[in-house]
Amino acid sequence: MSSIAANTWTRNILDRLDINPKVKCRAQKAGYVSAIRILGASQSELQHKLELSEFHIKNLTAAVASYALPKQETAWEMATQIEAKTHLTTGCPCLDVFLSGGVAVGGVTEVSGQSGSGKTQFGLQLALYAQLPRSLGGIAKGVAYICTESQFPVVRLQQMIGHMKLKYPQGPKSYTDNIFVHHVPDMDCLVDCVRYQLPALVSRHNVGLVVVDSVAAAFRVEEDSGEMNRSIPLQAMGYRLHHLAASYGLVVVTLNQVTAAMGTVSLYGIRGDVTPALGLSWANLITTRLMMTRTASYRPAIHGKMQLMHHGPHSSGKNVMEFNSAGSSRKLLAAEYNVSGGVSDISVMISDNKFHIRDKIYDSGAGGDPGCILGIV
């Protein structure tokens, strides 16, 4: 067991328990002092090692259990809590509605897509919006940006900052001061970075968003070494990210590449010929998955050559494929099922300085003017 709060479970907790001192003494002598040891042992093992009767052991485990017990609440209490910030805006109202408020706090959101589909764009935009005050949908916190694929796109960031300053004059004075960029060359460095550097950074600099761009690049480089070898550090890292997100209330966004679907199309129920990279072991670890596709047919549309169309295909058949967590899938489902039976999509357009989004019915072949342009960076 290695986690941030690891010592909560491994340290001696006997003194905090309200139990018979004799039992405490025996437990101390036998080395059963931490929650992890006591709860991880069977009743008979404890009885055997502590040389105590069933009754005492039951008391001991009950005391430890209530010590380690997480908070209990009802769904009603959760639903009526409003002060908690649960989502970070994507900067695009339509996409926010689609994601039931934005990217979830406390979960790992994955954005996967082909090269040029705008994953990095998405990451950068989140990095800027995260610094906005809460009133504007941000979380007013710093950003850790881990690059594995290429250089951090400073120029693009500067362009976007220019637009941000125009649009939100009440935003922070300097956006760049709160973005901590880290370049890691390979898998081992990435794993180490997540394990050691990230927790330190998060606790020291009030970081609220972690972007890993991209997780696939680091792990796919090692592909020669075989599926098995890479899946263990990958799982360990994913679990760690998950843990960080949950315990510090972070927004974790990982960008992922896609790979050609070979017979595994039905794995996630994705329509199309590509599937997110890194396989099932990684897919199990993320809470929300967004798929970005670049639709060629929209490129020559009236927006001219600068615009690219992106859509995450969300049909009734595959919504939860894109949105793995119930959290995000909720609104998504709502968005979808209102369109009775039809395939509902959200289309995002990115121009060199604009991030447009509009609603459309995919099947209707709305090749004309994209209805409403909503988000601007």
Added chain:
Amino acid sequence: MRLTAGMCPALTQDVIEKLKECNIKNILDFMKTDPEALAMKASISYRDLCSIRRVIIAHSAAFVVRGEDLLKEAITATKVIPTGTAELDRVLGGGVLTGEVVELCGGWGVGKSSLCVTLATHAALHLGLSVLYIDPLNSISALRFTPVIEKLSEDAGTVEEALSRIKVESPADVWGLLKALDLVKQPYLSFGRFNTGGCNRFNSNNPSGKIKLVILDSLASILTPLFIGSTKQELGMINQLAAALKSLACEQEVAILVVNNVVQADYGKRRKRNDMYDEWKPALGRFWESVPHTRLFIQRLPNSIRQHTKELPTSHAQNMQDSMTINISVWKSTRLKQTVSMKAQNPEVNISLF
């Protein structure tokens, strides 16, 4: 054993006290000490000590028994409990024998418990036996019995009576299991409301209601939690349990059916074994492997696994099968000839459940 007054005339309370002073408390200590030296040390007469010795030897020594007598006894005392399936009986040489520990092993969901339930119902209904079903996982429920019962053609009264003859114990741990096994030693068990029903054909057949068939489903589920602790404790527990099961089977003349899981055999060992052992081996380790007299391996036949059809999305329930076929092969047996003669191919049988 302790030395107690009255074991033989020479062993009086006085003598015992004297022996105790010489640090001799039990028979073992007594037998280990040289009587001459003891006579000097404890001031007891040598003759007395010798006579005590003789009595103790006569008491505790094992008798020499001829093989022929053993065979005769076995023939008269051993009962064959047919399984109710002709095919399986043929493979098992007539059925399950009393005094035998049979292990059923197989992966999850292959029908081990279903087979057990079928056997228990058959034994109680058609053979009029009392069955003890030890069920640590609480898997015995109305759900499980319903399909078996629905297939029966007997009238409701007979079925109900038979069902009341299947006793269920759900022990929580190994100690509870050992306690539950003690039920087998009971000479008489009551049968609920059929207690006062007088003498019908079953009760005359087996008047005391003594248990003849024990089903333990499953052993692994009760022992696996022990794996967390020290392995030494685990080994000791298996040892104790194995001894308890075997002696119970012999002394009480019951057949014991134990359900076990399978685990994946190590890759290195796979090569050496024959085809049937290929992928799986029984759980609970090497020590347990040698305990059962007969080991049956259950597999579900590939064709009985439902293949959902391609015609979607019309009806919801596709390809509902009426029965499932399982394949039972004998992995180990101390008495079945086939195992010896046909080493390469284990005897096996396919039967349908439900």
Added chain:
Amino acid sequence: MNTNRPLDELGFPAVVISRLLESDFVSTDDVQNLQPAELGSATGLSLKESAEVVRLVSATSISEPQDVLQIIEDESDIPHIVTFCEAIDTLLGGGIPLRAITEISGTPGIGKTQMCLQVCVSVQVPVSVGGVGGQALFIDTEGSFTSSRIKDMASHAVHHVQSISTDNPDAATFTVESILKGIHYFRCHNYIEVLAVIRHLPTLLQSHPNIRLVVIDSVAFHFRHDFSDNVARTGLLCQMTHSLIQLAGSHNLAVIVTNQMTTKIENSGSSQLVAALGETWGHCPTLRLSLHWQHHIRVATLIKAPHIRTSSVNFQVTVAGIRDISSGSVTQNMAEAQNSKKRKWTSDDS
């Protein structure tokens, strides 16, 4: 009934048992009529220990075991939890059974959590319309529980129940608020917290006796990634299942656990999707339901069940929850499912 049993079958601590055997106390008869003080002086055990021995020995008398007939009679009227998807209810033989552990496994995004949330809502359907009328306990390991999603499902369920029974008094008390209040939620950040919650369950069930459903979503998450030692993991899992199943039996609970999928490499080199956590875990759940995609349609396959044939059905996830694919209207199924279950029994008894 009383019998002579060897003392080492009673589960005393090793020290006590070795003391007893050293002093030649081997069976319960040897200890039966002794006072603790006598036993203590004879064996050198402390007074407390010998009192414990005497207490346990005198408690070994065997109680009359239950028989199958009693069990069947007890359980014949236990309802199932309907899922609001008729196809799945049929597949499961009337719904998710109480007193059993049901595993739901599937690839990410197939709807495992949705299924759990749906059952959390439908377990609260009032008894008068064929429901169970209980409460739910949700143990969340992945952080995927959202109250707003529950709200959606609850409002549809309320609407549905009110549409089929207008004049029932307890249908009026079935509201979104009552549903949300009837779901008790634990967020567990590691497996120790999961174990703690399960150890705490008996106490919790005492204060909330109406809980009829325990959901662990997912059991695989912490247990797959937090362990280096597979043997210890399997042991803990089995122990956990064991206590869950005992509680399920004694408190009339349905237990649902979700599991992830993993790729298993066959001997021949081909790979296959199987539920995670290994072979031994496979024995633990009473029912195993596997969800997967087939031509962009969600398919649920029952792969292990004690009472029904294993087969597959299609279902979909809608804003209202888990539903049938063929028609949007899932009406009156639940009452019917209950009735057919009961009918089976009455016909058998007669």
